Amino acid sequence: MKIVIDTDKCEGHNRCYSIAPELIEVDDYGYASAAGDGSVPPELEEKARLAVDNCPEFAVTVVED
């Protein structure tokens, strides 16, 4: 699984970062991007899905391998 942030949609709510800090990086302005290449280890897949389901901007998606 990979987590993907649409940076055009992200408005910096930081819901994803607060749920899955292992998977998300936040810049100095509070905008999010995927950490590394976005790969989600199996034990964090549920967190990744929650990051998707809590983003008010629908900016977070996951891509299943």
Place this chain on the structure above:
Amino acid sequence: MADVSDKMDASPPATDPVTDWATDYDIFDADYVANPFDVWDDLRDECPIAKTDRWGGSWMPTTYEDVVEMARMVPVLSSRDPIVVRPPDDGPSDHGDAPDASAYTTVNAPPISSDPPVHTWSRRLILPYFSPKATALHEPFTRQLCHDLIDAHIESGQIDGAADYAQQIPPRVIAHLLGVDPGKAGEFTEWVQGVLEVGLSNPAVRTKYRMKIREFFMAEIADRKKNPGDDLISDLLKAEVDGEPVSDLHVAGTCNLLLVAGIDTTWSSIGAALWHLAAHPDDTRQLVEDPSMLPNANEEFLRAYAPVTMARVVDEDAEIQGCPMSAGDKVLMNFPAANRDPAAFEDADKVIIDRQRNRHVAFGVGIHRCAGSNLARMEMEVALGVFLERIPEFSLADPGAVTWAGGQVRGPRHLPIRF
């Protein structure tokens, strides 16, 4: 500190009773302020975008879909005047003609009172002070402050969760952040209530307190120019946009925003969460036993008791979501009602502290997402965490004595708690 309630009657002005909420709603109606939820449920079923001629007239969407879509209609729905009740015709203008509102207007509060392009750069100026990392720096101060407030009441077995606790926290955190005299916190409270509570329906009072705030910050700005420090105001004065320094009035306007938007809103959220916990001992017990649940519970409190409704202005005549809106009409971004829409949330009317899927819009959505949301979350989590740690069992001393303020910022103002 000054007891503002002695100076100002924060209860909404008496108006004719409402008989038809779809065509004649009143956001200052006392029963609505205390319990708006049933009205929103009825409106969603019968007339999801309500209209009123009261208070200068406005439209009010109540579904998640409409509120979210309309919040993204920039600049068709402009943010140049985010307060619903207009000032009297003979009073100072409440919205500048210039997008920067650089004249001596009274709602100069960029970026909240602006549209792009001014919104874009003025928001970028302040965002670094409100990132998760930046706001975490204020956590130790906030935690100590909360303990000090509890210390003052722990022996008595009673505390007003709103006046003695929630209301005391954000003014001091904002003073800390702005680098101004913490002894000003009591005055900040009075000014903000003057603008956002009494002043919301009384533009003359609002103007008076806006002037006080501007005078205060213009004096602070003059001081920082002579004695620059390591603080937000000094940094804003050093900032450049396209090679030009930012005007003093812009800096004063942004400080005004941080003060007005960062205080009343956050104490309303803390107070509403305490009100819920005081009446729901099972939820309190779960959070005391497992404090790691608090961040998630906090999001649910934000969803269920979202305090803030911002206004937009229709830029030109247009049919919006099927409604014939005219240039100059106000539209209430009813984020609290959107958060209670059963089409968007399972069991929307229930407070479920371990709710997992919660795309709430308490902080708005789109380009005007609350710039201070990370600070507000930190304050809420610390305030609730310290309260539960120090006072693990508590209840409402007198449910009938609880009072609410409302209009565009809803939260409890008297919340007698016993423990």
